[in-house]
Amino acid sequence: MTQTAPNDLAHKARALLDLHTAPEILTLANVWDVVSAQVIAATGARALATASHSIASTFGYPDGENIPLDLHLDMVRRIVQAVDLPVSMDLEAGYGNPGETARRAIEIGVVGGNLEDGMRPLDEAVAAVEAVMAAGREAGIDFVLNARTDAVVRSGKDAPRSGVIDEAIHRGRAFLAAGAPVVFVPGLVAREEIQAVAEALGPRRLTVISVPGVSLPASELQALGVGRVSTGPFTQRVALTALQDAAAALLAGGALPTNTRPLN
Known part of the structure; x- marks a missing residue:
């Protein structure tokens, strides 16, 4: 294995x-295999992030740590070796041992990660x-942990929204205090809620996911103080939508x- x-x-x-603290928002189109990484890197992307949901789906597994960690890491290793960009890995919930999972990710060249x-x-x-932060220090790097709280996406439909947002802020602040440089709060799409969480966590400390047809443009998120926006499984869905539509038209x-461009 190349180190x-x-x-x-x-x-x-x-x-x-540094990309997370720069005035310009960091926009990451998530990748799931070598060719998706190469295609997105060629657009001028400054960094890449993998999507665990998409990698699992590539191998026929449902999301949620159902793909074996060795197989997951092997695909991420291939991505890291195929591009000359910083790569952040979706560590899911850490596969039962977040520190060890982060250590193994760092060994294959990963320099950041999401942790649910x-x-x-x-x-x-x-x-x-x-x-996870200790694993980064032991490796001698500033590991960029995007500490994820599921306070919003796991809240009940009848839960008071103010309480949900307060819980996201409470957990986010605890993760920042524990050393994470940024906090990921999936499920935030409303302008007022994004602004409230961004202000509570501090400038460029909040990251969100872009949901097709729902989320604000990256430029508006930047103005609200968001530091990073990613796409999760939605980039793979964009690709699969184009594939299915093209195949349907052909079969019709x-x-x-x-x-169509020769991108591979």
Whole structure:
């Protein structure tokens, strides 16, 4: 297995961290295999992030740590080796040992990652964050942990919205205090809620996901103080939608789209 040189790893980690604190929002189109990574890197992307849902789907597994960790890591390793950009990995909930999973990810050249709290007791979730950050320090890098709280996406439909947002802020602040540089709150799409969480966590500390047809444009998120926006499984769905539409048109007696480009 090819290893990334320690000084190169530290440089990429620092570059990824700097992208999160820059005035311009960091926009990440998530990738799931080598060719998707190469195609997105060629657009001028400054960093890449993997999507666990999409990688699992590629191999026929449902999301939620159902894909074996070794197989998951092998695909991420292939992505890291195929591009010359900082790569952040979706660590899911840490596969039962967040520190060890982060250590293994760093060994293959990953310099950042998402970690879900799954709404576990806060002390357990904070300990997981601390374990991942410790793995980065032991490797000599500024690991860019995008500490995710599921306070919004796991809230009940009848839960008072103000309480849900307060819980997201409470958990986010605890993760920042534990060393995570940024906090990911999926499910935030309303302008007022994004602004409230961004102001509570601090400038460029909040990351959100872009949901097709619902989310604000990246430029507006930047104005609200958001530091990062990613796409999760939606980039793969964009690709699969185009594939299915093209195949349906072809099977209906048509032809493939004329704007098809040789990207592989």
